[in-house]
Amino acid sequence: MVTAASSLPQRRVEHLDAAYRTAVRAKRRRALLFAAAFAVAVILAAISAEVDLLKLADKIGNFTSYLGRIFHLDDGRLVFADIGEWYWGISKWSRLLLETLIIAYVGTALGAAGALLVCFAAAANLMPKAWIRVPLRRFLEFCRTVPELVFALIFVIAFGLGPIPGLLAIAIHTFGALGKQFFEVAENIDMKPVEGVTATGASWPVAVRFGALPQVAANFVSYALLRFEINVRGASILGFVGAGGIGQDLIEAIRKFYYSDVSAILLLIIATVVVIDLVTEQVRHRLIEVEARR
Amino acid sequence: MSQVLDADLQGLRARYPGVFRQSFLARYGSVVALAVGAVSVALGLWYLEFTPWRMLGGIAEMGKILTLMIPPYVDSWGRALIFLDALGETVALALLGTFGAAILALPLGLLAAKNVVANRIAHFLARRSLDTIRGVDTLIYALIWINVVGLGPFAGVLAIMTSDLGTFGKLFSEAIEAADKKPVEGVVSTGGGALHRIRFGMLPQVFPVMASQVLYYFESNTRSATIIGIVGAGGIGLHLAEQIRTLEFHQVAFIIVLILIAVAAIDWVSGKLRFAIIGRRSVALA
Numbered sequence: 001m002v003t004a005a006s007s008l009p010q011r012r013v014e015h016l017d018a019a020y021r022t023a024v025r026a027k028r029r030r031a032l033l034f035a036a037a038f039a040v041a042v043i044l045a046a047i048s049a050e051v052d053l054l055k056l057a058d059k060i061g062n063f064t065s066y067l068g069r070i071f072h073l074d075d076g077r078l079v080f081a082d083i084g085e086w087y088w089g090i091s092k093w094s095r096l097l098l099e100t101l102i103i104a105y106v107g108t109a110l111g112a113a114g115a116l117l118v119c120f121a122a123a124a125n126l127m128p129k130a131w132i133r134v135p136l137r138r139f140l141e142f143c144r145t146v147p148e149l150v151f152a153l154i155f156v157i158a159f160g161l162g163p164i165p166g167l168l169a170i171a172i173h174t175f176g177a178l179g180k181q182f183f184e185v186a187e188n189i190d191m192k193p194v195e196g197v198t199a200t201g202a203s204w205p206v207a208v209r210f211g212a213l214p215q216v217a218a219n220f221v222s223y224a225l226l227r228f229e230i231n232v233r234g235a236s237i238l239g240f241v242g243a244g245g246i247g248q249d250l251i252e253a254i255r256k257f258y259y260s261d262v263s264a265i266l267l268l269i270i271a272t273v274v275v276i277d278l279v280t281e282q283v284r285h286r287l288i289e290v291e292a293r294r
Numbered sequence: 295m296s297q298v299l300d301a302d303l304q305g306l307r308a309r310y311p312g313v314f315r316q317s318f319l320a321r322y323g324s325v326v327a328l329a330v331g332a333v334s335v336a337l338g339l340w341y342l343e344f345t346p347w348r349m350l351g352g353i354a355e356m357g358k359i360l361t362l363m364i365p366p367y368v369d370s371w372g373r374a375l376i377f378l379d380a381l382g383e384t385v386a387l388a389l390l391g392t393f394g395a396a397i398l399a400l401p402l403g404l405l406a407a408k409n410v411v412a413n414r415i416a417h418f419l420a421r422r423s424l425d426t427i428r429g430v431d432t433l434i435y436a437l438i439w440i441n442v443v444g445l446g447p448f449a450g451v452l453a454i455m456t457s458d459l460g461t462f463g464k465l466f467s468e469a470i471e472a473a474d475k476k477p478v479e480g481v482v483s484t485g486g487g488a489l490h491r492i493r494f495g496m497l498p499q500v501f502p503v504m505a506s507q508v509l510y511y512f513e514s515n516t517r518s519a520t521i522i523g524i525v526g527a528g529g530i531g532l533h534l535a536e537q538i539r540t541l542e543f544h545q546v547a548f549i550i551v552l553i554l555i556a557v558a559a560i561d562w563v564s565g566k567l568r569f570a571i572i573g574r575r576s577v578a579l580a
Contacts, residue, residue: 041389042389042393044386045385045386045387045389046386046390048383048447049386049387049390049447049448049528050446050447050528051390051448051451052448055443055448056443056452059442059444060442062441062443063438066441066442099341099342102338102341103342105334105338106339109331109334109335109338142554145517145553145554145557145558146550146554147517147520147521149433149521150520150521150534153524153534153535154356154359154538154546155352155356157359157541158353158355158356158359159348159349159351159352159355159356160348160352162342162343163342163343164342164343164344164348164352165352167344233429233430233431234431236431237431237434240524240525241524241535244342250434251525254438254441255437266430266434269429269430270426270429270430273429274426274429
């Protein structure tokens with residue numbers, strides 16, 4: 001076997017070497033500059049947010065002891081020793097948990113229905129008229145940027161205490177968040193079916209219904225399910241501002257130091273969220289398979 | 295055309311049975327699903343004691359509030375400065391919480407990645423505990439951290455950090471699992487050690503994905519940081535809740551406008567940075 005390693009002329013090697021070095025140096029300088037800017041931002045933020053690592057190190061014991069306390073009953077036994085005593089309020093809590101789930105479900109459904117109605121009018125490929133599309137997009141942005149708890153606070157004043165303001169807050173936030181995800185999906189569809197339906201003389205709503213909707217339906221359901229899971233978590237804190245659900249009992253337990261109640265309610269919420277997470281994940285995987293088979 | 299079809303209907307039926315004899319489920323499945331959905335929503339509304347009268351009363355009340363909100367203004371420049379300061383604190387909370395969580399989540403993500411820790415039980419436990427962390431809302435963590443470090447923005451930073459730890463751990467582990475093995479093998483073939491493998495084989499693949507995810511969450515955390523003050527963990531939420539409770543709606547509107555501007559600005563910056571890092575590629579975010 002003959003091996004011949006051809007090498008470039010010396011001058012050319014030097015030239016390439018120099019070019020490589022400058023490129024690497026420029027890249028390093030940029031990375032360093034960015035790191036320095038980032039470090040300054042972090043330091044400024046730490047001053048603004050009163051970060052005190054010494055205090056944290058000093059008080060971290062409180063965290064572990066807090067965790068310890070919430071898993072002990074008033075008489076000093078571990079909570080697991082007497083489940084009945086630990087979950088003394090289970091009938092009330094399960095009612096509130098059901099209320100939380102219903103708030104999340106109805107809020108997701110109403111928000112998704114609204115998002116479905118408007119999303120095609122916000123998609124650039126389906127709605128060429130900018131004077132409809134742009135204000136609609138701004139409105140969706142407004143609905144999802146204002147946190148749902150802020151909506152809930154305001155609605156509690158307008159509608160009175162109870163689950164209705166929470167439900168409306170979730171519905172509006174869902175409308176904004178799903179509206180955006182929906183129109184982004186709609187912008188990625190194949191336009192040929194829509195053109196085909198339009199070519200038969202169909203109006204815009206009909207073209208969207210039969211040309212666009214079948215392409216996006218599975219994806220929409222998948223996003224709505226994901227949003228439902230997020231909303232269950234969100235609905236669990238609405239009670240903090242008096243907008244219904246299990247949050248009202250949780251904040252009372254935390255504020256009034258009913259330690260074992262805190263762990264009982266938290267575990268209920270976590271278990272619910274995990275179960276819903278698992279179920280919606282299964283359904284979403286099925287939907288993705290359906291989508292892939294088409 | 296149609297006559298031809300009519301004449302051959304029997305033949306068509308015989309040739310394409312799938313089209314003509316669709317099962318009940320295939321034909322009316324979506325209608326039934328929609329009906330079930332509508333009925334369950336109605337039942338839910340009934341359970342929550344929703345009545346049209348209350349709704350109308352509430353909407354009328356909302357109309358009054360909206361007229362009070364427009365135009366948004368502040369009573370004094372001093373107030374405006376206080377709000378701006380709180381807004382800065384909000385962004386600081388989000389920044390520190392997000393990046394602190396990202397740093398802490400890196401080892402957790404490695405632990406939860408199937409191709410790093412091959413042990414099935416360890417993988418399962420790591421994933422489940424990350425899910426458990428994710429199952430609790432930021433505001434609940436804020437309440438717990440207030441018990442530990444006291445009222446103030448530091449509790450908010452820790453709360454955002456804790457809740458993002460679960461999310462980032464999961465996202466990072468998925469990014470690591472999706473990484474291509476071949477660059478790593480290439481590094482090994484040239485005699486690279488474990489650190490070289492991670493630095494030159496793994497990191498160039500996963501770093502852009504992770505950075506992009508972190509930037510996205512920075513924006514979404516700015517939004518959650520605006521409400522964390524409602525329970526006393528720093529940021530503009532404290533002022534917002536106070537102004538709502540004292541019915542100073544023009545100032546409420548002013549604060550909301552401030553929040554919208556801040557979030558839009560951060561969205562713009564993080565979008566630019568993400569584009570610079572990763573281009574138009576989309577990454578998993580949940």
